[in-house]
Amino acid sequence: MSPHDRDKSSPTDEWRALLPWPGPDAHKHQRGRLGVVSGGALNTGAARLAGRAGLRIGAGLVRLLCPPDAAPIVAAAVEAVMVSEFATPEGLARLAEPLDAVVIGPAAGLTEATVQNLLALSRTGAALVVDADALTLFRGRAGQLFDCLDRDDVLTPHEGEFERLFPGLLAQGREAAARKAAATAGAVVVLKGRETVIAAPDGRLGVNDNGVPWLATAGSGDVLAGMIGGLIAQRMDSFEAARAAVWMHADAAGRFGPGLIAEDLPDLIPSVLGDLWPG
Template sequence: MTRPITLSETMRAALSKDPGAHKYGHGHALVLSGGPGQGGAARLAARAALRVGAGLVTLVAPPAAMAEHAAQLTAIMLRPLPDSYALRGLLRDDRISALCLGPGLGIQRAADMVPAALWGARPTVLDADALTAFAEDPERIFSQIHQDVVLTPHPGEFSRLFPDIAEAALGETPRLSLQAATQTAAERAGCVVLLKGPRTHIATPDGQSAYHDATGDMAAPWLATAGSGDVLAGLITGLMARGMAPFEAACTATWLHAATARSFGPGLIAEDLPEHLPRLLREIGVT
């Protein structure tokens, strides 16, 4: 049964922090970045993961991009990562609890890095370039996906990964609802699928489904800005790093994303979302 996503006491409690825990008790998120000049999206995702409560966040990038990131980041750690072989080595550290791949990663780097990330069998968000990189052969990535993965396509990316399902739901004569399409896609991919839009749909392979309606009185039109999807990917990653299950992390992040945008209001740009999140968390009683 499909449920609407609303703020619940369970969600509020999950967002709070145990006052006796140390930073590794709240997880270590790893965000992969692309080359020089492509790092803004990954920095947005990393900042969101840190703001939503991950104990540590490390941004890993090609060596040539390190100076660019170092000039703009302080609380987020940096590490050079030349290739997928190095990523496999890094993932031998079992303190790394979640990964985010896609924002600003670049198509070629995504094609190299995603299989290595999935080999690591950690909770993982695949967004943007990490989805587009496999548009020509989606089964290549579906065969490697595990149950702790969240795919976060917008309708265009959804159409590239699931062309037949998209045609049935998004074509001129729709034969399938967007929720049913998301459910079918989750079953095919073998993981959580989050189809972004004013009404966001989320589904798992085993039949759980939810939606978030950001229309009418609950509209968040200022989310239609470059980088807001990267922030959503980071929020999901940060919540999974803290131990939240993929479906619940996707639902919680979707609610926070829209609620933060509504709280901030007109003039919002993507950088504002992580910075305004603490105010929203206080307003809803998170401790």
């Protein structure tokens, strides 16, 4: 397939063969280490959703990286997910150094601190999944964000956030806009919507066609960010990880149907994975 071909994601596509199944001698550190940056004391739920999704999709270790006021709240609300506290961007970067991927943005806070935290993370070896607040904050200065990204990083905007980073680009159509955005940002772009478009900076493009309306609920995007981060932490190619996560996210929601809330999604992931497992 040419790098510029359009592709419809389905469970029979190439990403299925690339899913990172553990071997018989696997241990948690071999299965990938994911970090998720939490917001402040009253805004920890989004990070907890992302962290649980990262665990459910197979990351061997997930650590929530919390400002001091949030750490006691998060620690009381999680079990298998680990909790670490940071007070400065430099402290956050030190915590992220041993991690394979970090999600930043879900309820992280629309403050300059989030910008500085993202810039600090970009100087580590972790691949970044940039979502929500960490996208909105770069409105009018998107170049500052793009300068700190590389091809392993992933941006996950809905159309409003996409317009803030790439003003006017949607007029070209969603697929052309996503492809141009990925080339401009130098990172994978996941343009969310009824048919989510996934574009890589090298020209690869996937369009997911199993979207369901039940995903129109608060927190579902946080779960998707955690799923993408969890697959990347397991060293799956970022474009393929995004394609796989988007499909599995929609498939999980479709299995539940009406009444879905974001808290339901992580615990639906095992049944989705079970149907994809080649064993």
